[in-house]
Amino acid sequence: MANHSLDNFIRDVPDFPEKGIVFKDITPLLKNAQAMQRASEELLNLLPATPIHKVAGIESRGFIFGSLLAQRLGAGFIPIRKPGKLPAQTISESYALEYGTDVLEIHQDAIQPGDQVLIHDDLLATGGTAAASCKLIEKLGGTIVQLSFLVELSFLKGREKLTSYSVSTLLHY
DSSP states (O other), rough: OSSSSSGGGGGEEEEESSOOOEEEOHHHHHHHHHHHHHHHHHHHHTTTTSSSSSSEETTTHHHHHHHHHHHHHHHHEEEETTTTSSSSSSEEEEEEEESSSEEEEEOOOOOOOEEEEEEEEESSSSHHHHHHHHHHHHHTTTTEEEEEEEEEOGOOOOOGGGSSSEEEEEEOO
């Protein structure tokens, strides 16, 4: 269990999206201006001094803090999305799920070679989505400065798929 005052703004929703899952809901944090401001500040404080050119947010909750972080850093924002959601030419990366696979896409022109990139998502669980996002950024010539998460479900060991990257998380469960 997290030992952090922001933990009071994370709601457990049992049996969502399916039976046996306890969903960590960040919407109570999002609707509280002070908690959202504090979370943004704390996420910024976890970043290294390395310049960041782009922040890549993973669909869809990663867009919320990802765009806030990009604005505060004076960096561009890049959405990483499910297939068919981006209008221009994309590249894609498949990744394994517990049963089957999924795919993420990014615009071909989103990253320039040498761009320093922060990847942000609301939750680190098994690490598959984050690892696929790293591959997309690197295919385009970007360098991953850090992966940033609001919440980490440590018992799912997602960090183990990201050992070659710097990973920061505010809340650990």
